[in-house]
Amino acid sequence: MSTIAVLTSLVVAPASFAAPVVGDDGLVVDVTPTQVEEADANGFTLTITDDNLSGAVFDSYQVSGLPTGWSVVVDGAAAEIISPDPLIYSVPRTHTELRIVAPADYVGTLSGVKIARDSNGPNLVTDFDNGTFDYVGQSFPELPASSTPYEYHNPTTGGTGYCNVAGQWAPCDGAYTVWPTANMNGPGTNHNNRWADLRSSTNMMPDAGATLSTLVCGTDPLVNPTSHDFQLTGAQSAQFGKILVVNGSSELPVPHDLITTTITGLEPGATYSVSANIANVSYDPGATAPVQSAFYMTDSEETKIIGSSLPLDKQNTPTNPTDGSACLNQNTVWGQNSGTFVADPLGTATIGLRNYAGGGFGNDLAVDNLALVKMATVSLDLEVFATPEPAIALNKDYLVVDDVNGNGINDPGDVIVWTFDVTNTGNVPLENITVDDALLQDLGIAIICDPAPVAPGESVLCRSEEYTITDADAEAGEIRNVATATGEVPPGTPGEPENPVSPPDEVVIPIDPTPVPGISLDKDWVMVDDANDNGINDPGDVIKWTFAVTNTGNVPLDNVRIDDPLLDSLGVAITCDPTSLAAGESAVCESENYTITQADARAGEIHNVATATGEVPPGTPGDPEDPVSPPDEVTIPLVPLVAGLELVKSAHLNDTNGNGWADAGETIDYSFELTSTGTAELTDVFVDDPMLAAAGIAIECPQTTLAPGESMTCHSDKGYTVTKQDVANGSVHNVATGHASVPEGVDPITPPTSETTTPTNVVTYLASTGGSNLGFIGGAAALLVIAGGVLLLARRMKNQAITL
The missing domain is CATH 2.60.40 (Immunoglobulin-like)
Structure with a gap:
């Protein structure tokens, strides 16, 4: 309707x-x-x-x-x-x-x-948990840890622990800063902020006087940066504001969240807009990745992306930055990131910004002017209708109104009528359905159709007046005629298409011999999916049964179906196409897909028997019984179950001092990947790790069973703390064993083992106890290794410091 x-x-x-x-x-x-x-x-x-x-x-x-x-x-x-x-x-x-x-x-x-x-409403996230993105009049505001997964970096603080041993004012990998703040370049060889003209998107610093790029950067700032130590005054900082700069390291996952806040008191069902200015602040004379960000929203139901920025390339810079011309950008290019969402019934939403582009060197971005406002909206429905294509189909048939002598066959004196099932197969309604049948018109037999319009997909049944079979009909052995149906397209239909005429449909009324119904069945099975591609029948493989049914009699059969007690008990349906068969005609019936189970494998085979049945149409002369085929059986052999378990253990050092070695007091997190490598289901799966058990550390697994081919990862519930003895030993060596139970009758598994070795900083340990100076040298080397993950800018500064 x-x-x-x-x-x-x-x-x-x-x-x-x-x-x-x-x-x-x-x-x-x-x-x-x-x-x-x-x-x-x-x-x-x-x-x-x-x-x-x-x-x-x-x-x-x-x-x-x-x-x-x-x-x-x-x-x-x-x-x-x-x-x-x-x-x-x-x-x-x-x-x-x-x-x-x-x-x-x-x-x-x-x-x-x-x-x-x-709408004319307040900006709901201007302060974003008590810190704004246009920090006018504030010296060094700090976002709380609840607002960002990044480590806060105060840009006025140098010293060890940042991007290099001498300190760095630009943001380090995994840290953020408010920038520009004080010195644009800063004193000393270790400070070199290339983006001298970086400024708030709405509070531009002038391109003249002391803030001009040529004065800030000068010639060859890497060689002689001490002569280019322009420092913003407090007044300039207050006037031109500050922005948030985030270092999107290539070591961080993509996407990864940058900042987040939770808003309450929203109007349920109202539409809100969230927006911010975004800039790519990457710098390198070579290739750097574009920056793309996205807003996401978490409500009471789900977390989803609500808007993203277009990819922003790095700022235009010359290919030779050593002459200072790389600082000659007169304006930072700011893009826009916008998104919308509808407030949920609770009026609460968590709004966040994430790095949405692929990782890569220089994938760094700046954020300014974050805003969340309620919007005035209009919601529309746009309806596109199909091109009008009128069409009509006819299915002609007949029925016996009166078998006068009751002999069950068509002979002179019997009364019949013709029926015409007319269907609107187009996409527009049809009016004034008519049937054109030349034979019946010649005989003066009228055809009556319901005059009501017929909607697309609906049908109407037309019927002829009664006709009495004559001796001439019996002599001919049949009554044969052809008809077509026509419908009228309603006036005003777009395009004014022509009235459709159905393809011709023919019906033959035969003089039937004595009916002898019969049916046969040939049952088989096919592999739908060899799940593990091993070429054998085992649990997890998907099969189905096929049934070739043939009408072996001389009367048609309706409602052809398969009786298979086993499949019926398993709830596996069988579908036949077609379900009506003329004499000599065949059909193929198919079962639904069935996945071989562990129980099937233990039985060694799947064996069942089926029969086929067809219904003789009502009114068939002699009223014979419905035929049932001889039973046909099929046996599917299955391969016995085997069990197997694989264990891969991993260790992750929480290297708090970044020297690349396991030091006393640092922790190691362990994970254990378990995989079922057999065809049998494994139960009571767990990992035994004596070292962790002795340290009071439990191993937590997400489940205790594994299906064939399935994997899971278990984790230590806390980190193992490296001891001084471990450091003295030179490494933390650990061995774990996987265990599982198998079904009855299946050979048990051989418990797999896996081990890890985490090297310790023996040299540093010895140095701290009064040994040689190798501990200091090793620590410095480790810091140099860690610094390899920072921006190329940081590497340049570090190299300059080492050279000096």
């Missing part, structure tokens, strides 16, 4: 009709037309009328809710995309008319398309 309503409205809705949709805060959108035909290149025209009752200040409207393949056209050109995932378009406030065009193959109703703009 829903299809009828859609197609009826398709017929009667004038193309020029515009439907106004009223939204929030005086925002109204007129949609013209209310529905379009598929592949319509003009699509829908949306006209925005905005009284802006609250007096909101905004520059553009946002269009969201459109899948990939739809297009938004503004002033003859494609609308600007401000978020590629999910798609969000920007339409300038001055352009109050736009077009939305559906893909050529789309048919249906697209709900939830939104036109939105900022």
Whole structure:
């Protein structure tokens, strides 16, 4: 019935009709037309009328809710995309008319398309847990640990523990900073901030005087940076503000979260917009990865991406940075990251920003002007109807009204009628259904059809007047005739298509011999999926049974079906196609897929027997019984079960001092990957690690059973603390053993073992106890190894320090 309503409205809705949709805060959108035909290149025209009752200040409207393949056209050109995932378009406030065009193959109703703009409401995340992203008037604000997984880096603090042994003001891998703050380059050879002109997106530093790039960077800052130590004053810092700079190390996962906050008191069901300015602050004369960020939202149901930025390449820099010209960027290029979401019934949402691009050297970004505001919205439904394609089909038949002599066959004096099952197989309604049958017209036999319209997919049954079989019919041995059906397309149907005529359908009324029904069955099975590709039948493989059924009699059979007690008891359905068979005709029946179980394997085979049955049509002369085929059986041999277990142990050193060695007091986290390598299910699976057990450390596994081929990873519930004895031994060596139980009758597994060895810093240990100076040398070497993961900028500074 829903299809009828859609197609009826398709017929009667004038193309020029515009439907106004009223939204929030005086925002109204007129949609013209209310529905379009598929592949319509003009699509829908949306006209925005905005009284802006609250007096909101905004520059553009946002269009969201459109899948990939739809297009938004503004002033003859494609609308600007401000978020590629999910798609969000920007339409300038001055352009109050736009077009939305559906893909050529789309048919249906697209709900939830939104036109939105900022409302005159507060910015709900300006302070973002008591720290802003435009730090005007604050010296060195610090974001709390609850707001970011990154380590805070105070850019005014040097010393060991940062990117190199001499200290570094630029952000280190996995750290963030508020920048620019004090010295742009800083005193000493270890400070070299290349982005001299970096500034807030809304508070630009002037390109003149002491802040000009040439004065800040000068010539060859790597060789002689002490002559380029321009320092921002407190007044300049307060005037021009600060931004958040995050180092997206290539060692961090992608995506990884940068900052997050939880907002409460939202209006349930209201639409909110979250936005920020994003800049790529990577620097290197070679190739660096683009920066892309994304907003995500976690409500009471799920976490999802609500908007992303376009990829931002690094700033334009010369290929030779040693002459100081690399600092000659006059403006940092800022992009936009925008997203929208609907507040859940609890009015609570966690909003966050994550690094959304691929990892790589120089994948660093700056964030400024974060905002979360309630939006005024209009929600639209865009309906695209299918191109009208009228069609009609006819299925002609007959039935015996009166078997006068009761002999069960068609002979003179019996009364019959013809039936005509007419179906609307198109996508528009049809009126005035008629049947054209030349033989019946010549005989003066009328055909009566229900005059009511027939909706798409529905049928109407037409019936002829009664006809008495004659001696001439008996002499001919049959009555044969052909008919077609016609329907009329309603006036006003788009495109005015022609009235459809069905293909001809023929019916033959035979003089039947004595009926002798019969049926035969040939049962077999096939492999659907050899799950482990081992070429044998074992648990996890998927099979199905096939049944070749043949009508071996001389009468048709209906409702052909298979009786298989085993499959019935297993709940495995059997489907036959077709279910009606003429004499001599065959059909193939198939069972649903069945996955071989462990119990099947223990039995060694799957054995069952089936029969086929068909129903003789009612009225068959002599009323014979329904035939049942001789039973046919099939046996599927199965391979006995085998069991196997594999263990791979891993150790992760929590290297707190970053020297690359296990030192006393540092901890080691252990993980254990267990894999079932056999065909039998394993139970009571666990890991035995004597060293961890002696240290009071438990091993936690997510489950105790493993299906064939399945894996799981167990973890120590806490880290193992390296002892001084371990350091004296030169390493922490550990061995673990995997254990599991197997089903009855299956050979037990050989418990697998796996070991790890974590080297300790023997030299440092000896040095700390009054030994040679090798401990200091080893520690310095370790720090140099750790520093290899930082920015190329940090490596350059480090190399300069070593050279000096």
